[in-house]
Amino acid sequence: MTITATMVKDLRESTGAGMMDAKKALVETNGDMEAAVDWLRTKGLAKAAKKADRIAAEGLVGVAVAGGRGVAVEINSETDFVGKNADFQTLARGITEAALGVADVDALKAADLGGKTVETALSSAIAIIGENMTLRRMASVQGEAVASYVHNAAADGLGKIGVLVAVNGADNGIAKQIAMHIAATNPLALSEADLDPVVLERELAVQTAKALEENAASAKPKPDAVIQNNIIPGRMKKFVAESTLMGQAFVMNPDITVEQAAKDAGVTVVGFVRMACGEGIEKEKEDFAAEVAKTLKG
Template sequence: MKEVTMSVVTAATVKELRERSGAGMMDCKTALAETNGDLEAAVDWLRSKGLAAAAKKSSRTAAEGLVGVATSGTKGAVVEVNSETDFVAKNEQFQDFVRNVTQVALETGADSADALLAATYPAGGTVQDALTNNVATIGENQNVRRVKLLNVNEGAVVSYVHNAAATGLGKIGVLVALESSAGADVLEPLGKQIAMHIAAAFPLALNGEGLDANTIARERAIAEEKAAESGKPADVVAKMVDGAIAKYRKENALLSQLFVMDGKTPVAEVVAAAGREAGATITLTDYARFQLGEGIEKKETDFAAEVAAAVGGA
């Protein structure tokens, strides 16, 4: 094992690795030492040794603000707007802004943050102008981070908000696109259930083929290292690796995930069964899932240390 030094391993990185992996403190120290302090590589090292579960997805990342959703028949929009503190997320002015911006995205078809910021805001000026005013009057930095639009030719785009702060606003926003000639009485409840599944199960793609190639390569490398330690023949190891990747694809693709409502039926079959019952084909064509702060590392501060430093420098 490499020598563990504070330049490579700090209490903060050990703490973060423990939170992300669920592994023990000494295992986390070893992993960081073996990977020269690279947090992502340390997670992979722990997994390859069977010392950690799959890296936690977005639940450990954080940023404040709100996710807004809006739908109108065959189209829907989901937007994430960030703020510095949760207090701002509870501010009526901020909530109105997120609600309005989401509606602007839906009505204008602005499909990127830049396009949305350049769009006309209901009260006049651009969305960027309204955002600048928000920052000035609320006194806290804010930004329109991302937007996604879904459309179907016929059918419905259905929305769901988890941990709702107000109507159409919350911590997790989901859209589900259902292409079908079936009526809203069929598509709305079906879409809502699937959206709730998506919020809980966090699929990474619609189907197995849609999973990110780099992610699959990373999972394969981990599976290969883990299987190689079994000491079994090469052909058996190869089958173990293929099996692990097939399992990963199945568990992380929406259509093949087991529906959270019953824990046994693939989502694709849930959709097909609803179509048979309605007498019309229903196709789940796309989805969107925005979780507040997903992929953003929020800087943690030591308030006591800040105060001490301020006093010392006075």
């Protein structure tokens, strides 16, 4: 497979590796980007385990809570100008509130919003504002209490990152603190039991290859039993702790885990949602002048 300069550039940006290392990784893995990331991690050349959540698309995430249910909705637009538009914000808030009464995004599109369906209201807004917009996704949580938090807020309940935390027990403010923690740390799952088995399997393969390679290059190699029974399990334990909400060190008090903080507050975290605008969407980059010109052209 031909390795292009764009492929090398993308791998460098996603891992922080050097240009030659990125090129070699792509050559070794026949251009498979995901495998190349793992190859770099095995060699200790990647600065981050993942950057799959690159934020590119514009728009807003809205959050709303009623009783023991919270919803988060993402509505995308072509430019950041629209996200700052008061009419768009009103529409986004209305759609988010409508989401409280439905189960999924398909039902949300058919839900009533001022005498129209949400889908029709969005189409009308596109015609007026003159820019494509999409209702991309929604998610919800339920518990005895639900707290929300919006990071980079554009208006009340609207911003670039929306977080919901559901707890059982009498919430004394800890759920909001945990929501702020989630916005900052972006855990993969609530606990180890909730982690995707594929993610665990991939991490185990990377840590095993890395540990064996490091040991082979060491002046004083450790017995294979030490590698298999101590080093690799230790690294996996650290990965699980750093990747799960319950295992992470609480940003408000790094001496304890989030699980301990919740326990000390008398609540149990039963679910969370972290939704970032544009997460997982690639968008062609434009400079500011080009974006303005495009907007003026309509």
